[in-house]
Amino acid sequence: MKIHLGIKPLKHNIIEYDKVILCGPIWMGKFIPPLRSFVNKYNNKINKLIFVTCCGNTDAKKYEKFGYGLVFNEVENILKEKCTFCQAFPISLVLPDDQKEDTSAFMKTHLNDENFKGEIQVIFDNFIRKVNETSITKF
Secondary structure (H helix, E strand, O other), rough: OOOOOOOOOOOOOOHHHEEEEOOEEEEEEEEOOOHHHHHHHOOOOOOEEEEEEEOOOOOHHOOOOOOHHHHHHHHHHHHHHHHEEEEEEEEEHHHOHHHHOOHHHHHOOOOOOOOOOOHHHHHHHHHHHHHHOOOOOOO
């Protein structure tokens, strides 16, 4: 998955934006080619980037083989100081405790208005607060 795919040209000039929020999935702990291609193509034009993903991994496993922490490191290595922060929204946060390690339950679960509450809502609210801050520092 180290290939770079072509991406459509943007409708707007990305350099005119203070912050770019890039949101997309992580597949099997990998920074997927379309997102990587975007970051590589626009690296010199991005002022600040915030990377967001909804994923299957938990905070406790974020640096394991399929963890989102490895992808966050890759994004930060490409963009350096331009990567303001990365945020994960683990699907496991909306599953009942007895299903948090159940792969089939995870694969069937999608975030929606009914299950977007509790801890994931708190993480989202904090994310929105941080995005809206005038001076975001890396955390």
